[in-house]
Amino acid sequence: MDIDAQIQVLVADAPQDGSHMPRAIAEAIGPILARYARLLASEHYYILQTLDRGDWLLTTVRSRTQPGVEKRLVYAFAKREDAICSQPNADMKVVALSVPVVEVIWRLTAMQSVDSIIFFDKPGNFQSGTEVQRDRLQTDIRSELERWQASQVPSNLA
Template sequence: MDLDQQLRCLIEQAPQDGTMPRVMEQAIAPVLKTFAGHLKAQEYYVCQSLGGDWLVTTLAHRTDPQRTKTVVYGFETLALAQQSQGVDTNPSLVALAVPVTHLLFKLFSLAAVESVIFSETQGSIEIRRQELQQAIQEKLLGDLGDRPQQTPPSQWA
C-alpha cells in the first residue's frame, strides 16, 4: 500500500461519529504523511509477542543511566528485525510488517512509548511521540484558526 492508501484505511477505520473522520482527514493524516515522507520504506517490521503486543525496549541515557526512554523499533527489512531483536532465536516473538502510517498513528496514541526508532539499511531515524503530537496539535489549531470563530451568546448580563 502506498501512503495515500494507508491513510485512507486509517480514515475509514476511525470511529464514525461525525467528527473523527474529518479530524483524521484534515489534521492527523497530513501530519502522518509528512512524517512518513521522511522515511525510506512504506512498511516496517515490528517485533511482537504471539499475542500481538509490540516489543517495547527501555533505553538508558549513555551518560546518565538514570534517564530512560521507551521505544519500539521498526525495521526496514525482515532480516534486520530478526537479526536485531532475536526473533529467529526466540519462538515467542514474531516480526510482522506494519504500514508506516499505521505505526506512526499507533505512536501518536500510545502513552507508554516515547519514540519509534526506524532502523534502515543506511542508519536509523527516531520519531518522538511528543513531536508527532505537537505537529498534529499545531495542524488542528491552524485549521481552527482558518475558520471564522462563532462566539456563543453570553449567559451573563
C-alpha cells in the same frame, strides 16, 4: 500501498458517529502523518510483536552520559530479516509483523509507554536509524488540529 492510500484507510476506519473525526484525519492529522512517513524510505516496516499478548516489543535504553535517563523504544525495520536478527532473546516468542508506515506512526500517538520509534531503513545497519518521538509527533498533531478547528468556524458567525 502508498502513503496517500494508507491515509485514506485511516479516514475510512475513523469513527462514523457524526463527529468530525474522518474530516480531521483527512484534513489535519493525515498531512502530519504523511510528512513524517515521507521522511522514511519504506512504506511498510516490520515490528517485533509478542506472540502471547500481541504487544509490540518494547526496548528500554539508558543514557551512557546521564545516569537515570531512560528511553522506551520500539524498533521498526524495513527488512523482515533485520527484524528477526535484532531479537534480543532467542527464547522469547516474537514474530516480525509487517505494518504500514502510516499506521506505525499513528499508533505511536496513543502508546503512552513508548517514547520513540526508531526506523531502520538500511539493511543490516542497526547503528543508524530515524527517530520519531511521540511527544514531538503529538505536539505537531495538536497544533495542526487547533489550526484546523479554528478554520472550521464560519466567518459570518457573530
